[in-house]
Amino acid sequence: MGQGLGRTRSVGLRGVAGFVVDVEAHVATGLPGFAISGLGDSAVKQSADRIKAAAALIEKMPVSQRRVTVNLSPAGERKIGTAFDLAIFVAVAAALRIVPDGVVRDVVHIGEVGLDGTVRAVPGVLPLVRAASLVGVRHVVVPVANAGEARLVAGVRVHPVGMVTELVERYRALGKGRPVEEVPVPERPAPQPEAVRDLSEVMGQADAKLALEIAAAGGHHLLFAGPPGAGKTMLAERLPGLLPPLDEAESMEVTAIHSVLGALGSGEDVRLISRPPFVAPHHGASQAAVIGGGSGRIRPGAITQAHRGVLFLDETPEFDKSVLQSLRTPLERGTVSIARANETVTFPSRFQLVLAANPCPCGNGWGKGLDCTCTPLMRRTYFGKLSGPLLDRVDLQVHVQPPGLSMAGIGSGEPTAVVARRVAAAREAQAERWRSVLGRRRSANADVPGSVLRGRPWRLPPGATATLDRSLETGALSLRGYDRTLRCAWTIADLTGLVRPDREQVDLALSLRHRAGVAA
Incomplete structure (x- = not known):
């Protein structure tokens, strides 16, 4: 039984953005053990028990009898969740020469591994696959239940998998140059209009x-x-x-x-x-x-x-x-x-x-x-x-x-x-x-800085902002409120087809800021 070093890739989440993780596994003889380094949380640490149970289903994969060390790089970046299970399993299999290391090295693996060898869905697959795509990865293995989500990312070939035994057989066939039948992934669906309330x-x-x-x-x-x-x-x-x-x-x-x-x-x-x-x-x-x-x-x-x-x-x-x-x-x-x-x-x-x-x-x-x-x-x-x-x-x-009742007869x-x-x-x-x-x-008017609206060439003439200026001077309006009122005035002008707002639009924007009966 060969043993040594195996490598593959996975993806971790930082907020709602992903980052690619290199998964390295070293298998050696000696006192049996399974250690995972790389700043993983408790779910990552518990991955060792899930993988040892799943490895028992693979012939000649004696993980429980070997000393296994796994590193998730970059080691200083925190890793959270069970999505690293499948990559760790494949890296260990590559170190034991169960699967060819050269085939799996540049493939990203995402998924949780069950004790019975099933590959289970994980949340966040879309940003994970998207992060892999941005760094040039072209092959991603995901759970069957996540395949529909993963296919939303263009430029990546998605390989769904339901069992680790199935994945091992695929990699063995690829290593021997035999064709592989994969779970088909339907075409990316066209976006459908969503119902709205009228x-x-x-x-x-x-x-x-x-x-x-x-x-x-x-x-x-x-x-x-x-x-x-x-x-x-x-x-x-x-x-x-x-x-x-x-x-x-x-x-x-x-x-x-x-x-x-x-x-x-x-x-x-x-x-x-x-x-x-x-x-x-x-x-x-x-x-x-x-x-x-x-x-x-x-x-x-x-x-x-x-x-x-x-x-x-x-x-x-x-x-x-x-x-x-x-x-x-x-x-x-x-x-x-x-x-x-x-x-x-x-x-x-x-x-x-x-x-x-x-x-x-x-x-x-x-x-x-x-x-x-x-x-x-x-x-x-x-x-x-x-x-x-x-x-x-x-x-x-x-x-x-x-x-009131008077509105009952009003048409829609x-x-x-x-x-x-x-x-x-x-x-x-x-x-x-x-x-x-x-x-x-x-860009919408709400995104425009107040300094732009108050400067040239967008500054409105004094006649248009007279009421607004007076509200600022008397303290009825803050400078932030002044800028926000200007933005609303520009929006009212856009709705009415004007090139720029006049006093009527500015005064309407100011009045709409105070109609709730709450101090502004």
Whole structure:
């Protein structure tokens, strides 16, 4: 029985991005043992027991009787999860000359190995295979259950496998030059349009619908304040249908995040996500659930799951204040960094924030408020969570009135498809305008720095910004609020087909920032 050194490759996860790992196995005679080095977590350490059980199914693979040392390189990068099992098994088999080392050396192996030799699915296969593709890997072995997800990456040949015995037989046949029959992988499916909720289902609410259209056209954050049953949630749920579909790079990015979270499902019908995601965590969600984190493995939170889409916080004042305040940095940077003693992981989190709030804890403090049972202190405490820096980052703040009986006979409003066409035209105008300024192919008004809008040649004349300037001078508006109002004014101009906003558009943007009845 030959013995020595065997090599193959795998991929690890850092946040939602992968990095290629070289797996080396050395097998020698001596006191039996199985050691794995390379900064692996407990799941990686336990891989030794799973592999010894699976190796017992292979003839002349006496792993339990040998001294086995496995190294995962780069050794200083933390390795998490069971996806390294299959690569470790193949490297050990190569060291024992069970499979030819030259055949497996440049192949990436991903998958968990069961005690019965089955190769089981693991989360995050899409970013893992994508990382392998970016460094030039052309052959990837994955579990059969993950094949549909892996095939979404172009330029990589995916080899599904269900049992380690099956994989060993394939490699033995390749080593002898015999043809190999593999599990067929269907063609990559074409993206299918996803169903959206139609805006025409919302009765009335002209101001709220206008704010929703402006938010969609410019990528602005939005607050709906109003009594229960006024339609705040219905309006928020229709925002993704107004947004432009994701392009190919954005689709891959969003789908990779959902892959890491295990939210793509399994089977051959897995497709790239083409519609901006809509994420609505419960108001009892913890900071780790919303922002990301957790003990042991750092997982992305709701703000990362909503990347390139919409994060909707219903009953916003009911969220823990620390959760709301922790949104401030991701809203500005588009990323969130989770720091631990031994590592820092950065997740993408560029999302549109939609907040919904009742006027008071009991919900009856609207109009004359005759049925409201809340004290003034309760009201101040309730909305206190929304005041200050967080609310200053919300561009549009609209009060939503409950629909009365007079609206029952009103016909349905514009459907989502009609409004979405106006939004798409406004987005195209923005992309064309800011392409040379920001150097991006797709840019919305919400992405433009305030210094650009206040400088030449984009600075608006004093007559157009007179009301806005006065609000800044009197302290009714912060400089951040000033810039955000300018961005909204540009979006309103784009929706109306103007080259640049005038006083009417600037004043409308300013009024939409104060219509929720909450101090800005």
